[in-house]
Amino acid sequence: MKTKRSLSALFLSTALGLLLLLPSLALAAGFLDFLDPSTKEGKMLSGAKTVLGSSQQLDYKSERIIGENLAIEGLRRYGMPVQNQKLQHYVNLVGLSVAMNSPRPDIPYRFVVLDSSVQNAFACPGGIIFVTSALMQTVQSESQLAGILAHEVAHVAHRHALKSIQRSQFFSGVGQITAANMKGDKGAQFESMIGDLQNVLFDKGLDQNMEFEADATAMETTYRTGYNPAGLMESLQALQRIEASSPNKKGSWFSTHPPLASRIAKNQAQLKKYPDAASLAVLADRYKSQAR
Amino acid sequence: MKRMTILLACLACLTLLALPALAQDKLYVASEGAKLKSDKSASSDTVAELAVGTELKVSGAEESWYKVQAGGKSGWIYRGKVATSPPEPSQQGGNLFGSSGSNIQVSEADSARSMRGLSEQEAAKAAGRPTRPAAEYKQALDKILAEKVDKKELENFLKTGHIGEYAK
Numbered sequence: 001m002k003t004k005r006s007l008s009a010l011f012l013s014t015a016l017g018l019l020l021l022l023p024s025l026a027l028a029a030g031f032l033d034f035l036d037p038s039t040k041e042g043k044m045l046s047g048a049k050t051v052l053g054s055s056q057q058l059d060y061k062s063e064r065i066i067g068e069n070l071a072i073e074g075l076r077r078y079g080m081p082v083q084n085q086k087l088q089h090y091v092n093l094v095g096l097s098v099a100m101n102s103p104r105p106d107i108p109y110r111f112v113v114l115d116s117s118v119q120n121a122f123a124c125p126g127g128i129i130f131v132t133s134a135l136m137q138t139v140q141s142e143s144q145l146a147g148i149l150a151h152e153v154a155h156v157a158h159r160h161a162l163k164s165i166q167r168s169q170f171f172s173g174v175g176q177i178t179a180a181n182m183k184g185d186k187g188a189q190f191e192s193m194i195g196d197l198q199n200v201l202f203d204k205g206l207d208q209n210m211e212f213e214a215d216a217t218a219m220e221t222t223y224r225t226g227y228n229p230a231g232l233m234e235s236l237q238a239l240q241r242i243e244a245s246s247p248n249k250k251g252s253w254f255s256t257h258p259p260l261a262s263r264i265a266k267n268q269a270q271l272k273k274y275p276d277a278a279s280l281a282v283l284a285d286r287y288k289s290q291a292r
Numbered sequence: 293m294k295r296m297t298i299l300l301a302c303l304a305c306l307t308l309l310a311l312p313a314l315a316q317d318k319l320y321v322a323s324e325g326a327k328l329k330s331d332k333s334a335s336s337d338t339v340a341e342l343a344v345g346t347e348l349k350v351s352g353a354e355e356s357w358y359k360v361q362a363g364g365k366s367g368w369i370y371r372g373k374v375a376t377s378p379p380e381p382s383q384q385g386g387n388l389f390g391s392s393g394s395n396i397q398v399s400e401a402d403s404a405r406s407m408r409g410l411s412e413q414e415a416a417k418a419a420g421r422p423t424r425p426a427a428e429y430k431q432a433l434d435k436i437l438a439e440k441v442d443k444k445e446l447e448n449f450l451k452t453g454h455i456g457e458y459a460k
Contacts, residue, residue, distance in 0.1 A: 071436070072429045080432055092441050093449045100324040100446075102373055103379065106344060112436050142453065185309065222321070224372035226456025271445075281455045 027262065056073040062177040067126030069194050070201060074130050079116040082133050087113055089127055090290040095129060098150040098286060102223040103217060104157035111149060119239060119254045122201055123152035125161050136291055138238050143282035147232025150218035160210040164200045168193040205256030215263055219270050233267035236260050313373050319344040322346035325443065328367040332357035334457040341365040370457035
């Protein structure tokens with residue numbers, strides 16, 4: 001009897017404990033709805049773990065020097081910035097809106113529209129991001145542009161370009177680019193490394209898995225910002241519609257990115273994680289008034 | 293008696309399962325420009341501006357907002373500004389709004405071309421574009437880097453678009 005009474009007391013106290021836990025459980029469910037650990041923060045952790053080799057030691061200034069060298073080559077290959085200050089400023093506003101909610105929100109990004117008939121967007125290490133005027137014509141809304149820019153921001157945030165060439169001889173023993181260590185052999189290795197990066201960014205394209213990772217991060221980043229995360233997928237679908245008739249495929253998203261169908265399928269699957277996606281900002285009219 | 297033991301065991305298991313969830317009552321600021329608001333609305337007063345990495349103690353969640361405490365102050369923060377783990381350390385890039393002139397010299401702006409063994413004229417001809425002196429690319433890059441957006445303007449941009457915490 002005594003045992004039974006003490007068991008009843010234990011039962012009561014456990015039940016009471018559980019009741020106290022209930023609000024926390026409800027809260028936890030809320031977290032699961034809003035924050036999927038496999039996304040932004042998960043990526044942050046996996047990103048930190050998968051950076052290998054000595055390119056990780058590079059400080060931001062050095063990363064930016066590499067990026068600026070590539071930006072110059074981007075201007076050479078694709079064309080100069082479009083002379084339309086209102087347009088350039090608008091693209092910076094959209095880009096910064098997503099960059100501030102990206103996995104790497106604390107570096108100074110810049111977004112530039114290049115005068116080019118090639119459908120493309122690309123990112124230089126350190127945060128200079130280009131989108132061509134042809135792609136701006138294909139895009140139909142601010143949420144689509146936000147998706148594309150968030151994809152490029154994700155490449156910068158995950159340091160994809162640098163990871164692609166981390167075995168470059170230049171990186172051995174270099175943690176910082178200075179005027180002194182750029183002389184002689186290192187200077188030559190630097191040029192060779194920039195050449196490898198050009199090959200990756202403008203000709204060969206990044207590793208397919210990096211592209212998929214950038215898409216996934218972009219959807220999460222646009223969702224966090226408050227744009228409809230379907231924007232990226234919609235822009236890929238628009239590209240798919242013009243792929244067959246597009247005359248200029250060399251150096252475009254068609255040649256440097258994985259097949260559009262597989263990216264669209266993956267984005268479609270991820271979209272299921274955002275049940276309120278359709279209620280978020282699209283802004284087709286603002287895009288048309290600012291970007292055309 | 294036996295039934296009671298099974299029931300207790302089940303309750304104990306449930307309690308144990310609930311524990312990891314309890315550990316999630318902590319969040320971190322993961323975005324630039326995060327604000328602690330007095331209510332779950334962007335138009336309410338700003339209690340504090342929160343730096344990336346700030347630890348938040350969570351006491352509730354409603355709609356798209358978390359009720360949190362940060363540094364002794366309590367208020368609400370929009371869901372898009374937080375993460376369950378602290379972000380990676382800053383890469384000494386300054387901040388989102390910082391700007392700097394180009395880090396490279398005109399002579400270096402030529403390195404990409406010389407390395408590929410093509411003269412500017414040859415490269416331009418191959419790509420069917422006009423030839424430009426290296427200084428022009430450097431100037432274009434400097435102009436790109438000089439483009440500035442301030443915090444207030446970005447906030448207005450989000451507000452007029454009803455984006456995120458400014459949604460209607």
